[in-house]
Amino acid sequence: MTDAERTPSELDQLLDRDPEETAEWAASLDAVARQAGPHRAAYLMRRTLEHAKPHRTRPPPAAGDGLRQHRPHRHRARLPR
Numbered sequence: 001m002t003d004a005e006r007t008p009s010e011l012d013q014l015l016d017r018d019p020e021e022t023a024e025w026a027a028s029l030d031a032v033a034r035q036a037g038p039h040r041a042a043y044l045m046r047r048t049l050e051h052a053k054p055h056r057t058r059p060p061p062a063a064g065d066g067l068r069q070h071r072p073h074r075h076r077a078r079l080p081r
Contacts, residue, residue, distance in 0.1 A: 029041055029044070
């Protein structure tokens with residue numbers, strides 16, 4: 001997929017320190033999706049995220065996430081029913 005074909009994303013607002021590497025990862029994922037199907041590509045993405053956990057690596061937050069409250073459930077106010 002070329003940059004012209006790509007749908008804009010909230011991630012576009014974050015600095016990409018190595019766009020060439022990013023393009024290589026995207027090309028690899030495109031190849032898997034074409035050759036093995038979207039389910040295999042999705043599995044590999046989930047497996048990669050799981051593999052990253054011990055390294056304390058997380059996907060970057062989306063652009064709007066800074067406004068969200070990240071309090072444990074027990075600290076949230078109850079809404080009336």
